[in-house]
Amino acid sequence: MSNKLPIIIDTDPGIDDAAAISIALNHPELDVKMITTVNGNVGIDKTTANALKLKQFFNSDVPVYQGAAHPLLTDIVDASVVHGESGMNGYDFPAIDQSAISDVHAVEAMKTLLLQSDTPITLVPIGPLTNIALLLSTYPEVKQHIRQIVLMGGSAGRGNITPLAEFNIFCDPEAAQIVFNSNLPITMVGLDVARSSTLSHATVNQLNQLNQTGKMLHQLFRHYRGDDFEKGTNVYDAYTILYLLHPDKFETAQANVQIEVSGQLTKGATVTDFKSPQPNCTVVLSIDPEIFKNLFIDSLQHCI
Numbered sequence: 152m153s154n155k156l157p158i159i160i161d162t163d164p165g166i167d168d169a170a171a172i173s174i175a176l177n178h179p180e181l182d183v184k185m186i187t188t189v190n191g192n193v194g195i196d197k198t199t200a201n202a203l204k205l206k207q208f209f210n211s212d213v214p215v216y217q218g219a220a221h222p223l224l225t226d227i228v229d230a231s232v233v234h235g236e237s238g239m240n241g242y243d244f245p246a247i248d249q250s251a252i253s254d255v256h257a258v259e260a261m262k263t264l265l266l267q268s269d270t271p272i273t274l275v276p277i278g279p280l281t282n283i284a285l286l287l288s289t290y291p292e293v294k295q296h297i298r299q300i301v302l303m304g305g306s307a308g309r310g311n312i313t314p315l316a317e318f319n320i321f322c323d324p325e326a327a328q329i330v331f332n333s334n335l336p337i338t339m340v341g342l343d344v345a346r347s348s349t350l351s352h353a354t355v356n357q358l359n360q361l362n363q364t365g366k367m368l369h370q371l372f373r374h375y376r377g378d379d380f381e382k383g384t385n386v387y388d389a390y391t392i393l394y395l396l397h398p399d400k401f402e403t404a405q406a407n408v409q410i411e412v413s414g415q416l417t418k419g420a421t422v423t424d425f426k427s428p429q430p431n432c433t434v435v436l437s438i439d440p441e442i443f444k445n446l447f448i449d450s451l452q453h454c455i
């Protein structure tokens with residue numbers, strides 16, 4: 152039996168998603184059972200195509216399943232101004248084989264895999280939480296097959312898409328509220344930890360010399376950051392994978408996190424109560440920037 156940690160990555164690639172997926176698909180301690188896609192940084196057709204581009208880049212046999220095309224209630228938010236028209240502009244990926252897209256829906260595929268698995272599986276959502284909310288609401292029997300949910304989203308402090316909301320949670324606050332109140336072990340890897348350890352321009356430039364993957368990520372980051380490239384880069388989604396691999400390197404705290412679903416100015420805020428007697432979540436707060444830099448670069452050494 153494998154000692155690798157089995158995970159499902161639910162994603163909306165997305166440039167920092169590309170970094171997370173690159174690390175996860177190639178790391179000897181992780182077993183990526185499937186990649187499921189969701190509407191987020193760009194529309195579902197594009198996030199699915201991007202997941203397939205990454206699968207093809209690594210010549211991986213990981214199955215890719217397409218998920219929700221629309222948030223549960225709220226309107227679609229388009230982030231293509233940040234991530235480029237395709238969601239992963241900046242690197243010239245070869246055309247993908249469209250026949251590689253399964254006609255099984257992501258939620259169904261996750262349900263089947265979870266119910267068949269003898270070992271509980273870790274869910275790693277790095278996009279809006281629509282698929283995960285649909286999964287938990289439609290098939291609550293899967294919960295006992297989920298070891299934990301380690302998600303990128305939210306913030307104990309300020310937001311990024313609005314003053315108080317982080318992008319993934321803002322894109323589907325109702326879905327996030329379902330997930331955070333699922334009674335599953337949740338780890339919120341939000342903006343706080345990324346802001347504690349932004350990668351410097353010099354570090355991102357170093358990627359260019361590392362290997363093919365480093366070169367690919369360097370080009371994506373350069374496009375993503377545009378004129379701000381020299382100020383450093385936050386590889387938000389990659390923190391989830393590095394946290395899974397090295398939880399002891401991160402500062403965390405228990406908190407009760409609830410999602411503002413109806414605020415006029417604060418929709419999508421992750422209201423984080425560190426004093427609550429009923430915590431529902433581990434919040435990842437920070438990591439030493441030098442340690443993070445080394446973990447990130449080392450993890451990419453496993454890639455082509």
Ligand SMILES: [Ca+2]
Nearest residue numbers: 165168277278
């Ligand atoms: Ca993402």
